[in-house]
Amino acid sequence: MTFANEDEAYNAYNAYAIWKGFGVRKGQKSNNSKGILRICTFLCNCEGYSSPILPHEQRDVYRTVKRTGCEACIKFKIEDGVWVVTRFEEVHNHPFIDDKQKHLIRSYQHITDSDKNTLTSLAGDGIRATQACAFLLDETIASFVWAFQSFLKAMGNKAPKTIFTDQDHAMENAINTILPNTNHHLCIWHIGKNATHHIAHLLRSSGFRDKYWHKLLYQCESELEMENIWKAMCHELNLGDNKWLDNLYRVCHK
16 A cells, blocks of 8 residues: 555545544654664554653643554655555554544644634634633624634635524624624524423424424425415414524524
8 A cells, every 4th residue: 555645645544543543642763874764663652651740730631632552553655756665563452432422533634724714813802712712702792703803804804694693692793893894694593402401292293393493494495485374373373472483583584
């Protein structure tokens, strides 16, 4: 098996590792007398053994990977720019990570260029990513105003034509303040999620779910059609006193 460069070789082994359920890290490299790379090894991230944690370090050191002396690896020899596999050890001495935890494997994690640019912009304003996340946890008007102002700055003060959100009132007020000319719509996914909490008893009925609810969410092609279906639903099922549906209707009309 051969590869054209280091990235191809690493990505191929890393993809295999994620499929199996282990992480990868880069091992030693060897150059020839001219300083040209000749040997490269990629290791299981459980290779080797961890140095002992001293008593005074107990509260400061948290290791996400337990080194077990695993010898699984892949070794390449680079000949005329071509990466050739010369050794492949596939036996591990530790359990593999299950599918639900694979996203936590360090070599699986990747930051896109757009994410890097966002983090760079935040850092330029003296804001760490952790600070931004903590600030947004407030879900107050002030925090959302800051978020949309930062978004506008990152986009060169060009506001989006349309934005989809949940029914958060603080976010709605912030959008009206910072993005007054942007069309604000409710996210269908959030409506469906909230419906399971507020009208679960209705969703269990096909007379409501299939005849009306799914049509309202996914099949209406005009405002008039939506109005007619909504009125028919409320009349037939006597839903005029349902506070959540009434509030949803009023929000949709804003």
